[in-house]
Amino acid sequence: MPNFSFRRAKDVRRFAAVLTAISLALGVSACGGNSSAGGDDKPVVLTTFTVLADVAKNVAGDKLRVESITKAGAEIHGYEPTPGDIRKAAQADLILDNGLNLEAWFAQFVEDLDVPHAVVSDGVDVMPIAEDSYQGKPNPHAWMSPKNVQIYADNMAKAFAKLDPSHAAEFEANAKAYNAQLQTVQDEMVSKLSVLSEKQRALVTCEGAFSYLARDAGLKEVYIWAVNAEQQATPQQITRAIEFVKDNQVPAVFCESTVSDAPMQQVVGATDAKFGGVLYVDSLSEADGPVPTYLDLMRHDAKVITTALTGGTP
Template structure:
């Protein structure tokens, strides 16, 4: 048994749901592979793509969970109580996870380490780094490099496979980013704006040359104030924004007020904090970012000349 597994037994004073670590019959898998524990499904999928068959990957939060406000409960069933590596996003995303990391002896890697940060500019979160760095394909490539390096330290015999998997994955990310930038050429410059419920798209907007606006900065506070809604309405009207969007893990009620007041189209649902089930629209991170790019392009270009 790898030396770090015992440390993560102390990591779980509260039972957690750890997806992906059970065999088909429901019993815990015992294949002797190192176990990598991630905080949410996006990181788990990235890690699985880089790791291939050489490790087992677990996600603490379930598919569809809202990562910001996640609270471990006794209902969570501990399906994997040991790990050899812990990977989280950092940037304040998983404040609830800090107590577990501090009590563990397992190596801990912050996937966002090295990205060029954007600070939140509004409300109580102003000045803090925007934690949604994975929502940029360019930043996701940094995540992939960090994951590959961590996996190589964990299992150096498979370093070549990790590197090859990472390179192939980054090539797909680059293609998605190019599709977004090229597709936006059809949108008049004055209308190149991305209006969402949560401020989760700052990095994607920066990479694509979009001006970002949102109703609230972080999903930890989902109750929109009248002023926040009024500000969004004013921006959409002043810039003739053709479409607005909302994330899958929150109510779109506030955004629908913007739609009713401005006549903008509701462009669709965007995915950020969680993947879907295997038969859903975004079962992998690449599916998630492709879906969001296609939805944004369809919404913003629908009325373009």
């Protein structure tokens, strides 16, 4: 259970920092124009994390400048924006949010900035979180389904058309072309995971971030904790995962790139399962890493899952 007194104190400190950052951001904005002064006069689109930035770049083409607040490898749930982030937000022409309670850390200051923003998950068939203190709230990881990201791309094209009407047709065409690539990745993923036997069709991960992927591919999702938070992996949660792996003879388990795999290694040590590999969810890698784009991320995860659960070698 989270330490609410600690979190309350932390929220007070964060709120004070937010007030300072907003004052600083608005002061800079009043003095210095918008952030498109970085070498071109293209409108600036700011996303909350790298996955959204990559999708947005595919839809925007060369007509907009797209940036991400968080960097490659960042954990998105508990991110704490800096004064520099707030200055960026104040100077942007459009902010793109995932929504579904993912960016609670950012929503409190977006509403105080005179910058339009769009929620790219609008229209997605949302899955609820199944348990823990977040039970019943929307699972925010909707981008872990390429079918959902087709909706993201369409929403971005509409938001970009409002921002830059003269290129609306290009944004729509870009979204259509990107959605075709998303459909190919979706079909590849489902086909790749379809080789798993009934006993192998369990996806055991650290965080419950794979509900949408599991739904698309017909997998049973099991996790140690539901949503990344300040306190994770209680003994009860680890024990529950161990019992599931043993009872179902699950051959491999996984963890996400932005959190420690130590709790899952306890599961491995107590069972016959092997550690199947690192999966990517909340962040892309650097350009020379394994998942520099969203399409790479989905292909990587499908391959790692299939290889590990079928007993193959990556």
